[in-house]
Each structure stands twice: as structure tokens, then as C-alpha cells.
Amino acid sequence: MKKECIEFRNVSFRYSEEGPWVLKNVSFRIPADEGVAIIGHNGSGKSTIAKLINGLLFADEGEVVVLGTPVTEETIWEVRKKVGMVFQNPDNQFVGTTVRDDVAFGLENRGVDRSQMITAIDNSLRAVGMIDYMLHEPHRLSGGQKQRVAIASVLAISPQIIILDEATAMLDPKGRKEIMHTVNEVKDQQGLSLLTITHDLNEITQADRVIVMSKGEVWLEATPREVFAREKELQEIGLDIPFVAKLANELGKVDVPISQQPLNHEELLEELWTYHSNK
Template sequence: MSTPYDIEFKNVSFQYPQSDEWALKDVSFHINENEWVAVIGHNGSGKSTIAKLMNGLLTPQHGHIQVKGMEVNEENIWEVRKRAGMVFQNPDNQFVGTTVIDDIAFGLENHGFLRDEMLKRMDYSLKAVNMEGYENHEPHNLSGGQKQRVAIASVLAVEPDILILDEATAMLDPKGRRSIMETVHHVRREREVSVITITHDLNEVLFADRVIVMNDGKVWREGTPREIFNLHEELNQIGLDTPFVTHLSSSLKAEGIELGQEPLTHKELMDELWTFYSRT
């Protein structure tokens, strides 16, 4: 028997109460094991609705959602949430403990872990997000980036198979966003975990293996970051911009400077330019 996807949406439709429009319209996709997928789209495209459906915070009117082969429903919602941990946009809404260590312990206690195992997991999760030494700090007095790292640590302590970041860097400055993405990247190197990034920041997409683009409640495109960023004009038409590097690459091509592939980073752009000039 084949291994089930980490997450699978099958013909999912969802409509908020008092709304005449469907937030999601017959949406189907899957997330493979140990895959990093970015879900992007403009405001109102349906991407944040997807995050809440994954974690059972919302229930679809039509279709089915499975997490690690389990149907997401009231009967197994707590097991689903153990497997799929979510970090929200505002970490203050997640904090329940008076100190960092209390906050991490809260989730472990809810899942029934014994004290010795809790101590090991709290130590591991704090090291994973580079927050050792902050155990007795009050979460609300930390910086925005530190708060998000603590929120991630609280989720990691339970050792979920899937980490869902729902606009988790939206309230941070560019340096803070980069730090959180590097933290998640580090966690993935340490242990196998699937990551779903729900974001409007296209720079975060560079970390992903695959991108799902939402538009008007539907899956508009799927592909690698390179394939998606190559759709400059189409992305602009649905209200999405592309990173500076891809803008510059497009301008260079318009001037007759043909690059071998769509660069995603400054380093890739420099490498492509060196290759181009070595041929001329």
C-alpha cells in the first residue's frame, strides 16, 4: 500500500457565514511527505482559509481533507493537530504561559507527555530555534522575531509531522522574516518535517520545493519557484508581484541579454551574468 500524502484536499469548497461568495471552490491538491510547499495569493484568494481547514479550525461544506491519511473531523481533530502544528501571524494570540518555558510545557502537558520526556523536548525545541537562555523570559516582552521563534518552538516540541506557517512573518521586518525562514530551514535539516508556508511575501517562496498559487478561491497554478516566477505578466494580472531579482532579469532579457535560466537569488543572477559575458 502506498504511503498517504501528508495532506490532501479533495474537491474542497468552503463558504463563510453571511458571505455570498465561496472562499474556496472545488480545490484539490496534495502535500508530499517531507515537502516544503508555499501557498501564495493576493488577499481574498483563499490561502489563509486553506491553512485553517488543514488544522480543523474550519470545516468545509463540500469535499474531504486528509492529514497523514486521517479524515479531518471532530472525531480525530486532536490527533490531527498533534500531527499538523500551526504557527499564526500574531504569536501573542498563541501564548498561554507566563514564561517561555511554561508556554512550551503547556502543549506537551495537553498531549500527556511525562516530565522527563517534556524536559528533553523543551530543551530540543529551544535549541532548534536558537532561543536557549530565554526560558524564564515573559513571551510578551520579547521582540517580534523572538516571539515567533518561541511560537515555533512550542509547536516543534510536540514533534509534528507537518508545520503550517499561516502568514507567520507578516508582522516582521525583512531581517526578522529572513531569520524565521532560516530557522525553519534549519529545523528541516535536523529532522524530517513537511512545511506549508501560507504567505503573500514572494521572497519566502524561494525556500519552497513547490508553489501553489491561489486566485479567486481556486488553484491557479502549481510549480517550482522558478517555474512560477517565470510567469511575470500572468502573476501581475492576478495582483501578485515578483522579487527584485526576477524583475531585473526580465529587464535584462528585454535588452537582449539572454540568461540560461530564471535566476531566483542575487547569486544566481550574478552567475548567469558571468556566463553570459564569458560567451560574448
């Protein structure tokens, strides 16, 4: 039986008592070893979800359970040991004077011994392509480089769950792809659960499941393919689908048969090959 990793049970949240509900009766379950993406427009409540998971915020109604532990004031430290989180703006998460010290910070806090620490720092910096910057000052790095270091710091403490909260928004497209590749690789190797919070639908193709948020509610839970088929509706809630999905939908409109919603260029080329071969 699959262990539940993260579960939201009828969670509602607002930032102040008078304020509007940011999350309204949100329920979902993320089993361990599953890659889930949460997408939604700006203000849809997706980042609030991340903050509820590691106890930066607490639900006003309902319950958030992480690896069997309900998230409360008493359990946050236990929960945070297991949940590594990378935020959008890396400037807010640096403490060390060098890249190496910064990655070491989390390890020191957990009392990891020196030899292990050196290996962990080395491996994680290598994974994000920042090994050459070990002795640089983090605040002098460019935005994208900083974010890679932040991701390395999280990888170094080998958490059970990694949450990327729009963590690639500041990277260039290539860096973005590399980070997603790296994170997915680590996820598969170490059996981690990965929760990606994003509004870039190019990032959800690798997810097993997608939760689409709109105005504080779960709007849809589906596979990436199912999500990409709903172009119009997604655009109405401020999102957009990748180029390949758009082109496939346009081809469908002019009666070029597409047997399944393609996720990448290769799948679409295959569909076109079939069309080309059948008269």
C-alpha cells in the first residue's frame, strides 16, 4: 500500500479574519514517490499551500498532514526535517559568506559530521552545476546561480519531500530545464516526493499528476495530457499550455487526427508521421 505523503483535508485559509479566503475547502492527497505539480494563476492560492505544508502558516479550518504527522505548532520542527523547500527568491534564504558555507548551514544545524558534510556539499553542488563556485559569495551570484545554490542546500540535507515553490521562475530556460532534470533525477534515485508549484506549464510534463488551482479552489486534478487538452478553459483562468499542446490542438481543429495529447516534440512528430503515412 502506498503511504500518504501529503494530505490536505478540507483546508481553508485566510490571511486575516476580515480578509477573503485564500484557500476554500481544499482537499487532495499526494502519495509518496509521486511527482505532483500544482499550477494556478497569480493569487490562486498555490504558494499558500506550500507554506501550509511546512508550517509557515496554519490552516484556519481543516487539517494538513505530512508523512502521517498533522502540521501544528508542536510538530513543525519534525515536519521541516523532512520537507525541503525552495522559494522563488533565493536572496531571502542565504546565510553563508561562501557558497560552500551556505550549503553547509543546513547540515550543521542537523549535526552532520564533517566528512559526510564534505561529500554532501560536493554532490549537491555538482548536481546543480555550481561546483566551480564553491568559494564565491552567494550574494554576488546572478539570480539563477543563487537559485541553484538554494536547491543544492536543500538536496544536501536529503529530505523526503522537496517542494519547489516557483523555484525556477528566475532561471534562464536552459537552467530551468537542467534544474527540473536534476531534481527529477534525485527524486527517482532517492525515492523522494516532489511537489512543483508553478505557473509554467512546460514544467508539469514530467509530473505524474497535476492539481490545477483557481481562486483558492481545486479546479481540476488530472494527468498532464488531460490538462493540456483543456486549452481554452486554462487560458480563461490565466494559464497557458505549451507550444506542442497548442499546435496539437490546432491540428485537431483542421482534422489532422491526433491519437493522444502529445507532451513533447517527439510525440507530436510521431503523430504527424502517422498522418503522413496514412493517405
